[in-house]
Amino acid sequence: xxxxxxxxxxxxxxxxxxxxxxxxxxxxxxxxxxxVFNFALDVNTPEMRRLAAGFFWVAFAFAGTLAxxxxxxxxxxxxxxxxxxxxxxxxxGIYLGKCAANAAFxxxxxxxxxxxxxxxxxxxxxxxxxxxxxxxxxxxxxAAVGTLFSAVAANTRMRGLLLPxxxxxxxxxxxxxxxxxxxxxxxNAEGPSFWFTLLVVYDVVFLTASVLVxxxxxxxx
Amino acid sequence: xxxHALECERITKxxxxxAALNSVDVSVDPGECVAIFGRNGAGKTTLLHxxxxxxxxxxxxxxxxxxSRGDNGSDARRTTGLVLHETxxxxxxTAAENLRFFARLYQVSDAERRAGDVLARFELADxxxxxxxxxxxxxxxxxAIARAMVHRPRLLLMDxxxxxxxxxxxxxxxxxxxxxxxxxxxxxxxxxxxxxAFDVATRAIVLERGSLTLDRSLADVDAAAFRHxxxxxxxxxxxxx
Ligand SMILES: Nc1ncnc2c1ncn2[C@@H]1O[C@H](COP(=O)(O)OP(=O)(O)O)[C@@H](O)[C@H]1O
Ligand SMILES: [Mg+2]
Numbered sequence: 001x002x003x004x005x006x007x008x009x010x011x012x013x014x015x016x017x018x019x020x021x022x023x024x025x026x027x028x029x030x031x032x033x034x035x036v037f038n039f040a041l042d043v044n045t046p047e048m049r050r051l052a053a054g055f056f057w058v059a060f061a062f063a064g065t066l067a068x069x070x071x072x073x074x075x076x077x078x079x080x081x082x083x084x085x086x087x088x089x090x091x092x093g094i095y096l097g098k099c100a101a102n103a104a105f106x107x108x109x110x111x112x113x114x115x116x117x118x119x120x121x122x123x124x125x126x127x128x129x130x131x132x133x134x135x136x137x138x139x140x141x142x143a144a145v146g147t148l149f150s151a152v153a154a155n156t157r158m159r160g161l162l163l164p165x166x167x168x169x170x171x172x173x174x175x176x177x178x179x180x181x182x183x184x185x186x187x188n189a190e191g192p193s194f195w196f197t198l199l200v201v202y203d204v205v206f207l208t209a210s211v212l213v214x215x216x217x218x219x220x221x
Numbered sequence: 222x223x224x225h226a227l228e229c230e231r232i233t234k235x236x237x238x239x240a241a242l243n244s245v246d247v248s249v250d251p252g253e254c255v256a257i258f259g260r261n262g263a264g265k266t267t268l269l270h271x272x273x274x275x276x277x278x279x280x281x282x283x284x285x286x287x288x289s290r291g292d293n294g295s296d297a298r299r300t301t302g303l304v305l306h307e308t309x310x311x312x313x314x315t316a317a318e319n320l321r322f323f324a325r326l327y328q329v330s331d332a333e334r335r336a337g338d339v340l341a342r343f344e345l346a347d348x349x350x351x352x353x354x355x356x357x358x359x360x361x362x363x364x365a366i367a368r369a370m371v372h373r374p375r376l377l378l379m380d381x382x383x384x385x386x387x388x389x390x391x392x393x394x395x396x397x398x399x400x401x402x403x404x405x406x407x408x409x410x411x412x413x414x415x416x417x418a419f420d421v422a423t424r425a426i427v428l429e430r431g432s433l434t435l436d437r438s439l440a441d442v443d444a445a446a447f448r449h450x451x452x453x454x455x456x457x458x459x460x461x462x
Binding site: 003004007011014015018019074077078079080082083084086087088089219 | 273274275277295296298299301303305307308309310311312313314318319322323325326327328352353368
């Protein structure tokens with residue numbers, strides 16, 4: 001299973017290095033949203049600074065759907081995903097590989113968007129380690145749910161609409177926990193252990209469940 | 222008990238009220254190359270998809286080297302190679318990267334060398350480092366066939382494999398398939414080209430609106446005689462004795 005996951009992960013990285021489609025789409029979108037927030041709201045107030053983490057993650061949740069959509073579009077494009085699904089490999093391995101690639105792309109997008117976020121919202125990073133953990137666990141959470149549901153949505157005609165409809169509500173707990181842990185890293189919240197635990201549990205539960213059910217998702221018609 | 226490479230038993234596939242396949246029985250032995258003929262919409266693609274387990278929701282039974290497709294068996298997957306209308310290639314990977322990726326998934330032990338071999342076999346060695354998006358249609362088709370063969374399958378299911386190929390490439394494919402069949406492989410391919418099929422097929426079947434209307438060995442007929450029989454079926458709906 002891990003061999004399959006590695007092969008799929010490397011393939012997605014190679015494609016992303018060549019095209020930069022997923023990361024650039026997500027990045028442009030999240031920057032746009034941050035800019036719009038910045039102009040639409042008066043962000044230079046203490047209240048706003050406390051809400052900054054929330055704005056960041058909301059921008060990021062929507063941007064993430066673009067990257068996820070791209071991840072499955074490339075499997076659909078010339079039917080390569082069909083061949084992948086028919087290979088004599090564990091479906092869970094395919095899921096883990098796609099999920100790992102997506103999580104990495106989301107994490108990279110966040111790191112690149114971070115400086116703009118810091119400037120626009122005038123926040124300062126108090127705890128870098130906590131911020132990295134928050135970003136990483138949050139990215140994994142989004143990728144875990146998103147990879148599962150973009151595979152579900154990929155076989156339908158309304159892929160673009162269905163993905164956010166399925167994916168955003170389910171990721172609300174992860175979203176809240178990500179906001180709280182990022183707030184903590186920015187020095188705007190206390191008592192992060194509950195939220196970090198929630199994120200870890202959420203990641204483990206969704207990864208495990210998805211690995212188990214992915215076989216049925218790949219079976220179409 | 223069965224030495225059949227592929228066995229399709231009473232395959233019926235409905236799309237709404239249309240029966241794309243209507244109780245089709247066909248089996249293919251190692252060393253056979255079966256050409257499927259039939260008009261557009263006759264069910265050729267559907268039959269190949271059912272045989273290749275791209276379609277799982279159908280009535281009937283499909284076995285590959287004795288193993289039921291229903292078992293979701295990885296042996297059946299490992300022994301099958303598929304060429305579809307789509308290329309099944311990643312457009313943003315190079316030719317060599319595509320082959321190496323699929324070779325790895327099939328746990329081909331000498332993946333690197335095998336990828337190089339099939340590229341060379343289909344005269345793509347000089348385009349190994351080209352991104353698939355930049356290849357011509359015929360090159361993509363050759364690469365799609367190379368991909369289907371990279372894991373050394375024993376059953377090849379090919380949907381109109383000659384489409385887009387120039388004359389030399391078609392000849393290459395004929396040669397490759399003949400060798401494949403001589404070495405005990407089994408091939409099922411759909412085509413509209415009677416002459417080409419005669420170069421390579423040992424048997425021909427005709428589908429009409431989802432039903433099998435002709436199934437005959439090509440050993441004892443020539444292309445003209447077969448064409449005559451084929452047209453007779455198409456226009457009268459009955460096979461001649
Ligand atoms: N996904 C589908 N939905 C509905 N009808 C389909 C679908 N795929 C094929 N068909 C129908 O099944 C019949 C057989 O199609 P097909 O197997 O593609 O024919 P061929 O490959 O011989 O040209 C046609 O009538 C076609 O319209
Ligand atoms: Mg067809």
